[in-house]
Amino acid sequence: MNFEQFQGVLKSALRQPLPGSDAQHMLAPVGRTAFVPSQIEETNIRQAGVMALFVETKTRPHLVLIERATSKGVHSGQIAFPGGKVEEQDTSFKETALRETEEEIGLKASEIEVFGSFSPIYIPPSNFMVHPFTGIYHQEPQFIPQVSEVANVITVDFNDFLLDSSIKQQRINVRGFNMDVPTFYVDGHTIWGATAMMLSELRQMIIKVL
Template sequence: TNPKKAGVVALFYPDESQLTNLLLILRNTYPGVHSNQIGFPGGKAEKKDKNLLETALRETHEEVGVKPGDIQIIRALSEIYIPPSNFEVRPYIGLYDKGQAFVKQQDEVEELVEVPLIDFMDDSKMITQILTTSYADNIKVPAFKLKGYTVWGATAMMLSEIKELFKQVL
């Protein structure tokens, strides 16, 4: 009941070779259920935010250094509820074409994970893995294997929605 609200951005951008990439982040290790997990830039809504899009853009700027005005939002995705942390998250698909380097926020972001679109769309990157989570031991979960990381849970669900949308237009 009464979930906290958050907004995140699935940020697509061209690399030096003009190939499309997706930016994910590896969160720092901290005492919490999402410690050291792969996710999208974004985070918790604050009272000053007008809406969850503003939250997603503000948090993306804080975590990876991309100014809100430099992101073209394509569309919102389905909200997703995350039981272990009691968050309801609104993801957005955004495009960033400024070519300026990302600047990670040291206290929240361990690593920037830049995933080529061709890898993201490769069905062989979808796996099933047995994991121990904050709420269950040895459970079988669908996941993506991207850049050496296992991406599962809410982030994998959001990625699946994005992938299905892309398949409709590609």
């Protein structure tokens, strides 16, 4: 699927009902329970927006991901969508996703065409409700990573995520404990946890309209 075809497929997918938690939990670690709003105190949840951003590389749709910088945080070193927490000046979760994407990878928010959003996901370790959006950057990307937050910017052909072989069970060390978790393993990169769960929904959305 080339970049032009992918844009049409993505637009069609976003017009369909979202598969939601059923698709997310295909890549959920063992023991990860579904988010039930009544089970947590809404006022204590922190809100965030992220962007599943696509760029054209050699006529193919490439998904932009970041490798988080090493830190003391619970998501240190993980591969994720660009994005971050809601700030006071943000008027919407989409604005948060765009602002944070520009800050983290250096692509201007005004040059990103947002196609739509998909299902939010709650992340218990950091107490964040994450609102994912997806869009296209139509120009040749010149990434400028925010060094305090981003160790590396990665682009991966999204067609590779559609292959069954991209999903693998791997052993991950999490804060000193080894866990066997479902992951996406593509182009040498391991993606797991909440990012993999959101990506699983996006993958299922695309597969359903192909």
